[in-house]
Amino acid sequence: xxxxxxxxxxxxxxAAIAIAALLPYTVLKVLxxxxxxxxxxxxxxxxxxxxxxxxxxxxxxxxxxxxxIAVVLALVQDWGMRLSWWVLVLPAAxxxxxxxxxxxxxxxxxxxxxxxxxxxxxxGEGNLEGPVFSVVYGGFAVFxxxxxxxxxxxxxxRWSTVIASGPKPPRERWIILAAIAGMVPFALGMLxxxxxxxxxxxxDGWQSIAQRMVLVVIALLTLVGLITxxxxxxxxxxxxxxxxxxWVGCCTAAVxxxxxxxxxxxxxxxxxxxxxxxLATPAAVLFxxxxxxxSSETAPAATPAQHGRTRTRKL
Numbered sequence: 001x002x003x004x005x006x007x008x009x010x011x012x013x014x015a016a017i018a019i020a021a022l023l024p025y026t027v028l029k030v031l032x033x034x035x036x037x038x039x040x041x042x043x044x045x046x047x048x049x050x051x052x053x054x055x056x057x058x059x060x061x062x063x064x065x066x067x068x069i070a071v072v073l074a075l076v077q078d079w080g081m082r083l084s085w086w087v088l089v090l091p092a093a094x095x096x097x098x099x100x101x102x103x104x105x106x107x108x109x110x111x112x113x114x115x116x117x118x119x120x121x122x123x124g125e126g127n128l129e130g131p132v133f134s135v136v137y138g139g140f141a142v143f144x145x146x147x148x149x150x151x152x153x154x155x156x157x158r159w160s161t162v163i164a165s166g167p168k169p170p171r172e173r174w175i176i177l178a179a180i181a182g183m184v185p186f187a188l189g190m191l192x193x194x195x196x197x198x199x200x201x202x203x204d205g206w207q208s209i210a211q212r213m214v215l216v217v218i219a220l221l222t223l224v225g226l227i228t229x230x231x232x233x234x235x236x237x238x239x240x241x242x243x244x245x246x247w248v249g250c251c252t253a254a255v256x257x258x259x260x261x262x263x264x265x266x267x268x269x270x271x272x273x274x275x276x277x278x279l280a281t282p283a284a285v286l287f288x289x290x291x292x293x294x295s296s297e298t299a300p301a302a303t304p305a306q307h308g309r310t311r312t313r314k315l
Contacts, residue, residue, distance in 0.1 A: 006153045015076045018146035019069055021139040026065045028136065033059065067091055068143065075150040081158060092151050093247075093288075097255025099144030100248045101217045106137055109213025116209060152244065162299040166239035167229040167246045170290035176230065182283025183226045183253045189276045190219035203260070204270065218256050222280070225249010229291050250288035253280045 006014070031038050071091045074080030080088065156163055170176055193203035194215040206215060228235055228245045237245065257277025261269060 005157050006149075011076045011150065011153065014146050014149055015072050018072045018143050018150070021142035021146065022065050022068060024139050025136045026062060028132070029062050029065075033062075068095055068147070071095065072147065072150060075147075075154045080154070088154070092147070093251045094255055095144070095147055096151070096248055097251035097253075098259055099140050099147070100221060100252055101214045101256065102137055103141040103144035103148075104221070105214040105217030106141055106210060109210035110134065112213065113209035148244075148248075152240065155243075156240070159296075162296050163243055164239055165295065165299045166232065166242050167291050168294040168298055169229045170287065170294055172290065175286055175290045179226055179283045179287035182279040182281075183222050183287070186253055186257065186276045186280035187219040187222040189272065190215045190222070194219070203273065204264075204268065218252055221245075221249045222253040222284075223249070225253065225284075226287070246288070246291060250284045250291075253284035254288070255281075257281050 028038070068091075071088060074083060074088055075092075193206065194212040203215070206212065224245050225247075226249060228237065228242050228249070232242065235242070235245075257273070257280050260273055261277055264270065264273075
């Protein structure tokens with residue numbers, strides 16, 4: 001994509017798709033806050049839908065949708081190129097870490113579950129109709145893919161020389177060791193809960209095939225994101241693909257632990273998950289920022305023409 005950025009019309013079309021993908025989720029949340037029973041099993045009552053925790057969560061997610069739409073608009077508008085890097089990178093990182101496992105793992109997981117169990121229900125919708133799960137998370141998947149495409153295009157236009165040189169490992173050995181100590185156990189924990197040993201319960205509320213496939217993807221993204229800058233010759237990936245794996249892997253490791261804790265089944269926290277998240281989140285953030293800093297320092301200086309065309313700048 002660095003060799004030929006998206007055309008303006010293509011960029012706008014992808015942005016429109018991303019925003020439209022969030023509409024079903026947003027509309028449902030607004031209707032539920034207004035005491036609507038749309039999407040609920042007839043005669044099932046409201047269940048936990050009117051709990052204070054759920055209503056607060058619905059309100060927060062509506063605000064998060066607003067932030068997501070603002071990020072999409074910034075990625076495709078000229079004013080987005082003038083924003084400080086962290087204004088876009090931080091929310092984009094949160095969205096990537098939250099949505100990438102869903103976009104990559106859920107479609108295959110739903111297909112596999114349909115073939116094995118003959119249904120698409122996760123078994124965790126409570127009083128919600130099964131199709132609600134597919135509509136909402138299907139929208140998440142589409143938004144995640146569209147956002148990724150727009151973000152890669154944005155980064156390629158703004159930081160072309162950094163991206164072209166590929167991700168570099170941190171200089172500090174202690175950061176590498178901290179990343180390994182935090183991210184590897186987290187990935188192994190996800191795999192353990194995705195494939196629990198006989199007689200061992202998986203992660204509470206994540207027992208369906210579709211959900212376990214998401215856990216598998218979380219683990220794989222975390223490991224690949226860690227390995228890519230440390231063993232570049234092993235993977236021999238093109239710079240853009242290498243950056244994509246580092247970005248998605250670090251964001252996933254940083255965000256998924258807190259998300260799984262916030263979505264804890266019946267609000268009961270898992271102590272092992274709490275420990276793994278406490279290790280993985282700071283480790284992934286530290287490692288990702290160190291890779292960005294080292295790569296920015298070692299990237300060749302942009303030519304005057306590149307400065308004028310892409311506004312390339314150091315991170």
